[in-house]
Amino acid sequence: MRQHLLLRCLTAFLILSVVMTSSACLMTQISTAQTTPTASAAVKTDSVKTEKKGPLIAVDAGHQKYEDGRMEKADPDKNGRKIRNTSGCSGASTGMPEYKYTLKIAKKLKKELEKRGYRVYMTRTKNAVKFSNRERALKINKKKAAACIRLHCDSFGSSASGASIQYRSKTNSYISKKVAKKNTRLSRCILKKYCKATKMKNRGLVSRNDLTGCNWAKVPTTLIEMGFFSNPREERKMLKASFQKKMVKGIADGFDAYFKR
Ligand SMILES: [Zn+2]
Numbered sequence: 001m002r003q004h005l006l007l008r009c010l011t012a013f014l015i016l017s018v019v020m021t022s023s024a025c026l027m028t029q030i031s032t033a034q035t036t037p038t039a040s041a042a043v044k045t046d047s048v049k050t051e052k053k054g055p056l057i058a059v060d061a062g063h064q065k066y067e068d069g070r071m072e073k074a075d076p077d078k079n080g081r082k083i084r085n086t087s088g089c090s091g092a093s094t095g096m097p098e099y100k101y102t103l104k105i106a107k108k109l110k111k112e113l114e115k116r117g118y119r120v121y122m123t124r125t126k127n128a129v130k131f132s133n134r135e136r137a138l139k140i141n142k143k144k145a146a147a148c149i150r151l152h153c154d155s156f157g158s159s160a161s162g163a164s165i166q167y168r169s170k171t172n173s174y175i176s177k178k179v180a181k182k183n184t185r186l187s188r189c190i191l192k193k194y195c196k197a198t199k200m201k202n203r204g205l206v207s208r209n210d211l212t213g214c215n216w217a218k219v220p221t222t223l224i225e226m227g228f229f230s231n232p233r234e235e236r237k238m239l240k241a242s243f244q245k246k247m248v249k250g251i252a253d254g255f256d257a258y259f260k261r
Contacts, residue, residue: 054117055146055259060136060213061106062152062223063088063099065127072134075215076174082212084132089155093232096239099127102151105226108244109151112252116261121145137216147186147220147258149251150213153238154225161234162201165191166223168214169207175217182220190222190254197250198243200227224251 067087074080088098103124110120121143123136131139140148154164167187170180187205195202203225208214214221226247228234237243255261 054119055255056119056121056143057113057255058121058123058140058143058145058148058219059106059109059113060123060140060148060150061099061102062150063097063102064124064129064131065097065099066130068130068132072132072212074134074210074212080210082133082210084134085130089153089229091229091232091235091239092158093235094239096229096235098153098155098229101153101229101238103127105151105244105247108248109149109251112248113255116252116256118255133211133213134216137213137221140221141216141218145219147182147255148217148222149190149255150221150223152223152225153227153229155228155230158231160228161231162203163191163194163198163227164203164225165205166208166211166214166225167205168209168211168217168221171207172209172215174209174215179218179220183222186220186254186258187222189257190224190251193253193257194224194226194247194250197246197253 064085065087068084070084071081072084074082088102090097091101103126106122107125110122113120121140123139124131154160165187167183168175168180169184170177172180175183184205191202191205194200211223214223227238229238238247
């Protein structure tokens with residue numbers, strides 16, 4: 001009888017041990033199951049953070065639907081005064097307005113830059129806005145963008161062709177030497193890569209100190225004339241989606257070269 005009791009106690013002890021071991025395994029599994037998603041969430045958060053940390057680029061689609069003929073200070077010294085903004089030129093072949101075209105390219109450029117890990121600030125996302133050139137520059141300053149590109153189309157006769165850049169050089173008294181140096185490098189990078197991607201004629205850099213949007217900018221800024229809208233052949237080429245892809249790639253490559261990415 002005693003032996004029988006001892007055997008029952010031993011059996012009970014063995015069953016208890018097995019249950020406890022299983023529970024421990026289960027607990028381990030639960031705790032593993034709990035830690036796994038946390039770890040993957042941390043990885044996800046990190047990758048999102050890395051993407052968000054890319055340099056902030058301001059993209060200013062030149063002009064707007066509503067011409068604003070009022071005057072504004074063209075520079076911080078209050079010397080010059082210029083019209084707040086215009087609707088720009090229009091294509092010689094189709095009549096495409098410059099303001100519509102620059103926004104179209106700006107939106108495509110935003111997508112491409114974001115794909116490459118940059119953050120993008122657009123001064124406008126609609127055509128029917130009323131932002132003067134000075135106001136656009138002040139907005140960009142406030143955002144503390146790492147660089148800014150202003151998108152425009154050229155207009156001068158039906159045979160002129162190619163791309164050029166207008167920028168503020170060190171001869172501009174409104175900007176620091178440090179920013180002037182960055183402007184020059186940014187402009188060179190953008191134009192070189194743009195012409196390489198589009199095979200457009202490189203018309204070079206033009207230093208200008210009378211551009212309101214550039215005079216008020218405190219961040220490295222460049223203004224690209226993407227091609228001649230006054231040239232019907234060039235305008236037709238610029239309206240093709242396949243060509244626009246090259247234009248956008250060229251500008252994005254220029255930023256990659258400038259930021260050494
Ligand atoms: Zn323009």
